[in-house]
Amino acid sequence: MIFAIIQAKRNRYSNLNRYLVLALLFVLYNLTGGFLPFDNFPGPFILQYIITYGIAMTMGIYLFHYVYKEYDIDFLNTHLTISNISIYGTLCFFGLYLLPYYFTNSIDIARLCFTIPVSIISFYFLWAFNKRISNPVNPNEFVLRRNKLSLLSIACMVLLPIMTVIGDYQWLTFTVVNISFFAITAIEIDRYLYLLEHKKKMSEVFNYYKSDKEKPLAPKFLKNGLTRREIEIAMSILDSRSYKEIGEEFFIAESTVSKHASNIFRKTGAKNRIDFLNRFHSKVP
Numbered sequence: 001m002i003f004a005i006i007q008a009k010r011n012r013y014s015n016l017n018r019y020l021v022l023a024l025l026f027v028l029y030n031l032t033g034g035f036l037p038f039d040n041f042p043g044p045f046i047l048q049y050i051i052t053y054g055i056a057m058t059m060g061i062y063l064f065h066y067v068y069k070e071y072d073i074d075f076l077n078t079h080l081t082i083s084n085i086s087i088y089g090t091l092c093f094f095g096l097y098l099l100p101y102y103f104t105n106s107i108d109i110a111r112l113c114f115t116i117p118v119s120i121i122s123f124y125f126l127w128a129f130n131k132r133i134s135n136p137v138n139p140n141e142f143v144l145r146r147n148k149l150s151l152l153s154i155a156c157m158v159l160l161p162i163m164t165v166i167g168d169y170q171w172l173t174f175t176v177v178n179i180s181f182f183a184i185t186a187i188e189i190d191r192y193l194y195l196l197e198h199k200k201k202m203s204e205v206f207n208y209y210k211s212d213k214e215k216p217l218a219p220k221f222l223k224n225g226l227t228r229r230e231i232e233i234a235m236s237i238l239d240s241r242s243y244k245e246i247g248e249e250f251f252i253a254e255s256t257v258s259k260h261a262s263n264i265f266r267k268t269g270a271k272n273r274i275d276f277l278n279r280f281h282s283k284v285p
Contacts, residue, residue, distance in 0.1 A: 019188055022066055025059040026181045030174060046101060053097065057089050060157050063180065064125065067150055070187070072229065072252040076128040085125070092118050115165040122158040129154060133251050142194045143249060146187050153183035195231060226267060233260045237273065238280060 032052045041048050065082050067073070075081040092114055101110035133147050157180045163173045226234060229250075236246045243257040250257075261273065270276035 016188070018066055018069060019184070022059075022062055022181065022184065025055065025062055026178065028055050029059050029177065033170065033174065046098075049107065050098075053093060056160065057093065060122075060160065061086050061089060063153065063157050063184070066184065067129070067154065070146075070150065071133065072250065072256050073132070076125070076132055080125060080128055085121070088121055089118065092121075111165050115161045118161045119158075122161065126151075126154050126158050140249070142190065145190055149183045149187045149190075153180045153187075156180035156183070226264060230260055230264050230267075233257060234264050237261065237264070237276065240277075 032055050038048075061082065064085060068082060075084075096117060097110045097114035100113045101107065104110070130151060133150070156176050160173070160177055163169065163176060232250070233246055236249065241249070243254050243261065247254045247257045264270075265272060265276050268276065268279070270279055
């Protein structure tokens, strides 16, 4: 996490900022879940559950958002957009948790009414995501590892509502939920090691930045550099992969690859794909 903070400060547009937000939400979840509820808390008793459930739901939805950004997913299907998932969760909380508690004054009944629909939505999300990333075409080892870790992370998060309703086994609940964050952390570490492994391939691109700083070529892009996804796609372009092959490798549309490629060319001063390859491909070790 400390490494992520340092890297994020170096590049304010880095995707590591999302990781830091996710880490903060997990910290808040562990703190609120560990200390609440307690008897001397000011205000009504239900307020403590509103706080803990609110943070847990925000953490879960943001994890889904994180995965969407990781795979450049806009939606898994018509209904599973991040905004829709947020709306479903909010409606379930107010309509199937707070209302049952208001009429019954029972946390157990409210928890059960809330858990069933939320679990159905969560498992449906897990199924749709697994279907989306299954059977990759020509995947590399990094992609395969990332897919497994992403599925592990989502599966652990999906289990949260069920473990909450089963009983007050905090040691088990916190262990499983935190595995979700550790899986994301493993993805980030693996990505960093993967980029180090292919450092030579990208060295000419980065050297171009250093040698061309004096030229008035999109200074703000030169300052911030390529994003992590752009680096991955740039390496694939240098491997002479087609946009279709790159899209299949990273589970994104061919048009999305083309958009990333346009950003890469603009940031490196290349006119097009051919110019980019002529400039850097011959210099790759």
